[in-house]
Amino acid sequence: MYRVLVVDDEEIIRNGICKKIGRFFPELEVAPAQENAVEALNFIQNNRVDIVLVDIKMPMMDGLEFIAKAREHHPMLKFIVISGFKNFEYARTAITLGVNDYLLKPIDNDEFKMRIQSLLEDLDKNREKQAMESTIKTKAYEGTTYKKNRYLSELISADAEIDTTELLEDLKEMEIIFKQKKYVVITIVADNIKEIPKFKNVSGLEILQYAICNVIDEVFANWKGYSFTHFKYDNQFVLILNTDTTIARYFLIEKANKLVTILENIYGLNLHIGLGDEAEAVEDVCKSYRQSIQSVMQCNLSGIGSVCSFTEIKIKKSDIQIITGLKKDLLESFIKTQNEIEIRKCLQEIFKEAVKNNYANVKIVCLDVYFIVLKLLKENEKDTDIALAMFEEIEGAISANSSIEVLEGWLENKLVEVSLLFSKSKKNYGRPLIEEIIEYIEKNYSKDISLGGIAKKNFINTSYLSQLFKKEKNIKFIDYITGLRLEKAQGLLITSSLSVNEIAEAIGYNDARYFREVFVKHLHVTPSQYRKEHAVN
Incomplete structure (x- = not known):
């Protein structure tokens, strides 16, 4: 709710304007009216006000001097000047001070409604703009935190595609040396x-x-x-x-x-x-x-x-294994050959023979399965984070005290999913997968996303995803995300007061200089020049 203050030395006029506001704009809150500019100045220094309707000719301090002093404390205040004189000099001074509108006494109702409505629309736009800029700055900060977590996560994950030298340089820029x-x-x-x-x-x-x-x-x-x-x-x-x-x-x-x-x-x-x-x-x-x-x-x-510590578990690991010998070899073989029926049958036998309704043994079976999957992924040069993600999910299910039957069924389904990674024929995911990825990009373009990261997230080969994306969208992945980010940047340059550096951060570029280079390459002007050419009054 916006708050309006009326300042006029004539009581009848003060009260009349307050009544007009209450009648035509009941959604507005009318602050206690002030009879002179000195009291009004003191009031706005201690109370929230959004709009001020002020008379020009008042004793002690005139309306224009009041506006100038009020601007020092509240530069975003909206002012409507009220005067019984159609004086050009007053109007010119008022415009210089950034007054939003000018009303002549006696005040016409239609004119009054139009002026107030116009100011309210401006205030709504300003609020939306401030909210957007606040959100963008928050996203920019979150993006920085996200990048730190992302880079350190890449370092510890040992992705074969990562250039360690480049990664260490990225970390160095974030003062992680x-x-x-x-x-x-x-x-x-x-x-x-x-x-x-x-x-x-x-x-x-x-x-x-x-x-x-x-x-x-x-x-x-x-x-x-x-x-x-x-x-x-x-x-x-x-x-x-x-x-x-x-x-x-x-x-x-x-x-x-x-x-x-x-x-x-x-x-x-x-x-x-x-x-x-x-x-x-x-x-x-x-x-x-x-x-x-x-x-x-x-x-x-x-x-x-x-x-x-790892030193301790190297000693204790063999003491707590449940899946051993023939069962372990069989399970590995069924996973590698994508034999869903035998995977399920083998796990059912393991649970029946080893678990015997002992929940502690369930945990150990899960741990054994993790080591089996990890070993297979390593041997076949596949992403070992898949095993970790699988384990973390089942760890959550154990923490939630899921039943033994639920855990057994979950492990069966998960191992069947993992077994598909060892298929020699690549699955054509087609349009549904690409549309899902497009939606993900739209939501996360302000973060440090990459084709490799998205491929890992969807458990598919990076090169294959690159070809699939080009086939479905008729554009390379890097060109698509660059185009999206530049489109967002153009909008922010026109509609926000964010600096070029803040906009670069907000759309996913941690290096403002590189952002400028990309912008110039595609739009043939600098971001600042673009803002000037497309400035909105």
């Missing part, structure tokens, strides 16, 4: 992060994620090395430690246990923490990460404690 030669990755999983009452909605979850990252940084602060924390999934946080000397295992376990205690006491979180072995090259950070994942899963599913 690995200065030492030894690395250890620690994975922290907060099992019940979505169950904390104060943080159950989406924004609450994001706040909690940032808070957890801050606590992790504090716990591992003040040591002789560097630490970099990010969240890879909603409930998974990854800490990369970088130092020039070997880090004592007891030191890491002590810090990890301290973290478990602090986050349990502050937020009621149930943590499991896995420690990877030390890596001696940045290219091997991915190995330490995978070791930390295996550690945290062993820790979680086998119930051996809140903190576990």
Whole structure:
């Protein structure tokens, strides 16, 4: 609701204008009318006002002087000047001060309604514009955070397509620099992060994620090395430690246990923490990460404690396996040959023989299946993050106390899905997949999205997706996303007051200089020149 203030030294006129506003615009709130400019100035300094109707000729301070002083405190205020004199000098001064309109006494009702309605439309447009710019700036900030998480996630995931040199340069621009030669990755999983009452909605979850990252940084602060924390999934946080000397295992376990205690006491979180072995090259950070994942899963599913290191599970792993010998070999064979019937039959037998309604054994079966899938993916040079994603889903089902029957059925379906990855004939996903990808791009163009990332998300080969996209849309993927981003940039240059750098960030370019180069290449003018040529009064 907008608020209107009337300033006039004549009581009859003041009251008459207030009544007009109430009659013609009942949705507006009328502030207490003021009889002189001095009192009015004091009022707007202490109260919210959107529109001011002010007389020019008043004692103590005239209306034009009042407008000039009021503008110093509230530059966005809308003013309508009211005067009994049709004086050009007054009108010219009023225009110089940015007055929005000018009404002559006696005030005509139709004229009054038209002027007020016009101001209300301007205010509505300004609000929409401010809301849009606020959203864009928020997206730009979120995009920066997203990029940090994305780059660090790529580093630990060891995607064969990633150029490590390029990736390290990207991280360097975000002030993430690995200065030492030894690395250890620690994975922290907060099992019940979505169950904390104060943080159950989406924004609450994001706040909690940032808070957890801050606590992790504090716990591992003040040591002789560097630490970099990010969240890879909603409930998974990854800490990369970088130092020039070997880090004592007891030191890491002590810090990890301290973290478990602090986050349990502050937020009621149930943590499991896995420690990877030390890596001696940045290219091997991915190995330490995978070791930390295996550690945290062993820790979680086998119930051996809140903190576990890879060194420990190498010793204990063989003691808790359930799927062994012939059954394991058979299951691997059925997955590789896409034999759905035998996959389901084999799992049913495993559950019948090994689980025997013991929920603890269910967890171990899930862990064994993870290692089987991971081994097959590695041997066939496929994306091992598929195994991790599969495991995280079933881990969530276990956390939700799903029944043994539900878990068995879920594992069967998931292994059948995974088996399709080993098919020698490529599946033609066609138009439905491309339309789904287009929708994803429309929602995420402000983020650092790539063809490789989308291909991984849909479990298909990057080159194949590139060919499929070109076939269905008659345009290359990179040209499509560039065109979309430039289209969004043109709109923002015309309709917003965001700087060129902010617009670049908002549409997915973290390098404003590169954005300018792309813009000039396609539109043959700079962003600033485009804004001037298409300026809207």
